[in-house]
Each structure stands twice: as C-alpha cells, then as structure tokens.
Amino acid sequence: MKPESNIVITGFMGTGKSTAGQLVAAQLNRPFLDTDAEIEKRVGKTIPQIFADEGEAAFRHIERRMCRFLAAQEGYVISTGGGMLVDEGNREVMLSSGLVVCLSATPEILLQRLQADKAERPLLRGDWRGLLEKRRPAYEAIPCQIDTTGKTAEAVATEIIALWNNSLSA
Numbered sequence: 341m342k343p344e345s346n347i348v349i350t351g352f353m354g355t356g357k358s359t360a361g362q363l364v365a366a367q368l369n370r371p372f373l374d375t376d377a378e379i380e381k382r383v384g385k386t387i388p389q390i391f392a393d394e395g396e397a398a399f400r401h402i403e404r405r406m407c408r409f410l411a412a413q414e415g416y417v418i419s420t421g422g423g424m425l426v427d428e429g430n431r432e433v434m435l436s437s438g439l440v441v442c443l444s445a446t447p448e449i450l451l452q453r454l455q456a457d458k459a460e461r462p463l464l465r466g467d468w469r470g471l472l473e474k475r476r477p478a479y480e481a482i483p484c485q486i487d488t489t490g491k492t493a494e495a496v497a498t499e500i501i502a503l504w505n506n507s508l509s510a
C-alpha cells in the first residue's frame with residue numbers, strides 16, 4: 341500500500357465497522373467516511389426510506405456508484421454498508437483503492453448487537469442468518485480478516501492499524 345491509500349472496513353451488519361473505523365481514523369488522523377451516511381446525504385433520505393420507496397435494487401445501484409466515487413478518493417478511512425463488497429465488482433474496486441479489512445463475529449454476538457437496530461436495517465426483518473451464510477464466500481474472498489468476537493472496538497482498531505502498518509512496509 342501507498343501512504344495515501346484508503347483503509348476500507350467491511351463485513352456483515354453488527355460487526356462494528358463504523359465504530360472501529362472512527363477509532364482508526366482518529367488515531368491515524370485521517371478523515372472518516374461511512375458509505376451509508378454518504379448515500380443518505382446524497383439522496384436526502386435514510387437507508388430504510390430508500391429501501392421502502394425505491395426498493396433494494398435501486399439502493400444497490402446507488403451503492404455501486406458511491407463505491408466507485410469513494411474508491412477514487414485518497415487517504416480516507418471508509419466503513420462500508422454490510423452488502424457493498426458482497427458485489428464482486430465493488431470488491432475489486434475497493435481492493436484496488438487501498439487496504440480492505442473484513443470484520444466478522446459469531447451469529448450470537450451479531451444477534452446481541454443487532455437486536456436494538458431493526459428499524460435502521462431493513463434486511464434484519466428477513467432471514468438474516470441465511471443472508472450471512474449466503475454472503476460468507478464473498479466476505480471470505482477478502483484477504484485481511486479480523487474476528488471481532490470478544491474484542492473491544494479499541495482492540496479491533498489496534499489490529500486494523502497493525503495490518504495497515506504491515507501493508508506499508510510490505
């Protein structure tokens with residue numbers, strides 16, 4: 341990686357991408373971007389509103405464009421929506437823009453973390469365990485992985501920074 345490459349944090353809903361991303365950004369003194377927040381700003385609607393009014397396919401279309409736009413920026417810490425890098429094209433775009441780190445956790449931990457958030461995450465109303473299984477190969481295709489089970493956000497951020505420092509000296 342080059343010093344100006346992005347650091348991209350991805351993984352299923354509830355793996356702690358945004359919290360860890362914000363900590364990494366603060367520690368490395370870099371700007372932080374959350375792809376869902378950027379989409380909400382651009383469209384002028386919340387994610388559940390976009391799903392309800394326009395459907396998931398329209399959301400994925402917006403997400404693909406946002407992925408390409410953000411990948412063209414430099415020096416950011418970017419947390420993606422949980423489905424963004426399930427798409428192979430999006431994954432390749434982000435992998436070539438910087439270090440991509442995929443966070444995971446056991447379904448039990450995810451359930452605990454997600455129970456409070458159903459209103460914000462339309463896909464949690466369906467079979468989210470089935471979705472997690474279906475997506476597993478796409479997440480596993482990302483070379484850098486961190487299992488966050490039993491770890492604090494601070495510990496996860498420290499691991500991400502260690503991966504980043506290694507990638508710079510490689």
Ligand code: S3P
Binds near residue numbers: 352376387422423462
């Ligand atoms: C989604 C994850 C959400 C958001 C949207 C779809 C997904 O982001 O992009 O609800 O497909 O996994 P978080 O992972 O930040 O909850």
